[in-house]
Amino acid sequence: MTACGELPKPFAHSGPDLSNPLLRLADGGGIQVSAAPELPEEIAGPLMAAAVKGLADANVPATVNSDLARGFRLIGGVRIETDDAGGPETARFVWRLNGPDGAEIGAFDQTITGDTPGWLTEDQQIFDIIAADAGQRIAEILRGQKTGADAAAGKTVAGVQPSLYLVGVDGAPGDGNRSLIRALRLVVGRAGGKVSDTLDTATHLVMGSVEVSGGMGGPGGEAESRLLTVSWAVTGLDGVELGKISQSNQVPKKMIAGRWGGLAYAVAKGAGDGIFEILESSRKPARGRKPLRVPAQPN
Incomplete structure (x- = not known):
């Protein structure tokens, strides 16, 4: 997906x-x-x-x-x-x-x-x-x-509340890698989902990647914006990919060079619904799923 x-x-x-x-x-x-x-x-x-x-x-x-x-x-x-x-x-x-x-x-x-x-x-x-x-x-x-929780009342998939282990984000400039994970943790919790701090208590894995490419030019000819693409993969504990979310937009280059702040929240908020849709659709049989390598975790 x-x-x-x-x-x-x-x-x-x-x-x-x-x-x-x-x-x-x-x-x-x-x-x-x-x-x-x-x-x-x-x-x-x-x-x-x-x-x-x-x-x-x-x-x-x-x-x-x-x-x-x-x-x-x-x-x-x-x-x-x-x-x-x-x-x-x-x-x-x-x-x-x-x-x-x-x-x-x-x-x-x-x-x-x-x-x-x-x-x-x-x-x-x-x-x-x-x-x-x-x-x-x-x-x-x-x-x-x-x-908040009054509206969410706990997200469930097939009667079970999924617990997500956020593996991490890579490729973002500035503090984007850390800010995106923090924002997603907040968004998932607000939606009534659970975020697991360890693999032992998780039911699914979520990992993100960021790509920044050339954008639109400004008055002086230098590009003032960048095309920001953020991808999220959701897998089972066995590493089998259940679905992927891709978001892209032009953003001012200064917005991603340092602190992401509200931008990280905006991205995570858009990704949250998609993640739960993937979890819901994963109940249906799917063919051709490819395993996604999960980075080794520190002991």
């Missing part, structure tokens, strides 16, 4: 879409974003700035300006969990949205585990991915839609 076409485009945000009803919030106000009081400034500042951008990309006006007299208020916090073995921390990002009257109208949390101890202060690129997802979820709340 191969799904081809344009990538989702929240990363193509080029200014407010004034026809979007989300820009006309109650009483003409926007969303004032603030950090929970206990959040350290070295985390609060970057996280709130990322939240404002994530909301803007979802066409929701937001500001960290505390002088906003009317409108909604979004409060963000982080709860950190550590294990006794001294491994990477697990961060639970907690968001609460209050209406203009101060009453809570929505709340959700996002959980993600870092790569190394201390990652939350040393590797804050993850805030861009967290904020992109939060922006979409806030937009859903404002539309009156269910969000």
